[in-house]
Amino acid sequence: MLQPIGVFDSGYGGLTVLREIVRALPQYDYLYLGDNARTPYGPRSFxxxxxxxxxxxxxxxxxxxxLVILACNTASAKALRNIQQLDLPRLYPGAGPHDPARRVLGVIRPTAEVIGTYSKTGAVGVLATQGTVASESYVVEIEKFFPGVTVFQEACPMWVPLVENGEYDSPGADYFVRQHIDRVIAKSPDIDTLLLACTHYPLLIDKIRQAVPTATTVLSQGQIVADSLADYLRRHPAIEQQCSKTGQRQFLTTDSPADFDRKATMFYGEPVQSIHVAL
Structure with a gap:
């Protein structure tokens, strides 16, 4: 039986992370699960x-x-800590803190570990869903690694629907992108780094770059998470040895495979064929 690296997202956005992971680590098997039947997660309760x-x-x-990667900022913000600290010990009681039985990682900590190195002013803007902003996970995590960095958050509730409805490159998207860029920049004139803290947002990156001051660095998470995963596997050989390596990629969705396959190409960058699963 294959032992792929699992990649989870509430919908399609995690495919932008998977794309970069596969590019960096093509030898491993990957199993992607999109919970499209219940997306979006952003407005939902913890x-x-x-x-x-x-x-x-x-x-x-x-x-x-x-090994499962939560390639979803909202899930990482609202669920990861409980799963790591409460559920894994409960579900796998024989597994100690260094036992490689099961591991779940997120996308917030790897980003927080490096984001301060991109900012010269110590002022960072975070563009995210309402759920991620409300959790203040980025504020807390960045403080741990870069206590001198100030984080300014901006919730962008219209951006995910724009992307998922294929309107990310339309003239109509310009208004909503400009609206939130202007709002976050207005919070501090010192902001020199903007983090796209939602895996859908890379599809808007061209419009975002057009809307920000020319000296502003815009960061998406795919490459950061891929680099972090490569480092994690090097540091945890017991986990790495259990990951199968035949180069297979499989895709699961909780909604219509035909709909998933059509939209997934926008995020993954190449055609996919998915299978429906009922949870």
Whole structure:
């Protein structure tokens, strides 16, 4: 049985992260699960996001995954800590803190570990969903690694619907992109780095770059997470050795495979064929 690296997202956005992971680490097998039937996660309560995320993580474990990446900022913000600290010890009671039985990683910590190196002014803007902003996860995590950095958050509730409806390159998207860029920049004239803290937002990156001051650095998370995963596997050989390496990529969705396959190409950059799963 294959033991792929699991990659989970509430919908399609995690495919932008998977694309960069596959590019950096093509030898591994990957199993992607998009919970498209219940997306978006951003406006949902902490309890609901936690419940949905745990269900999806358990399904990936059941499919042979030993390592699962939450390629979703909202799930990482609202569910990861409980899953790591409460559920893994409960579900796998024989596994100690250094036992390679199961591991779940997110996208917030790897980003927080490096974001301060991009900013010269110590002022960073974070563009995210309402759920990620409300959790203040980036504020807390960045403080741990870069206590001198000030974080200015901006929730962008229209950006995910624009992307998922294929309007990310339309003239109509310009208004909503400019609106939130102007709002976050207005919070501090010192902001020199903007983080796209939602995996959907890279599809808007051209419009975002047009809207920001020329000296502003715009960061998406795919490459950061891919580099962090490569480092994690080097530092955890017991986990790395359990990951199968035949170069296979499989895709699961909780909604219509035909719809998923059509939209997934926008995010993944090449055609995919998915299978429906009921959770």
């Amino acid at each position: 309890e609901t996001v936690y419940h949905y995320t745990l269900e999806c993580v358990q399904h990936l474990f059941d499919q042979g995954c030993r």
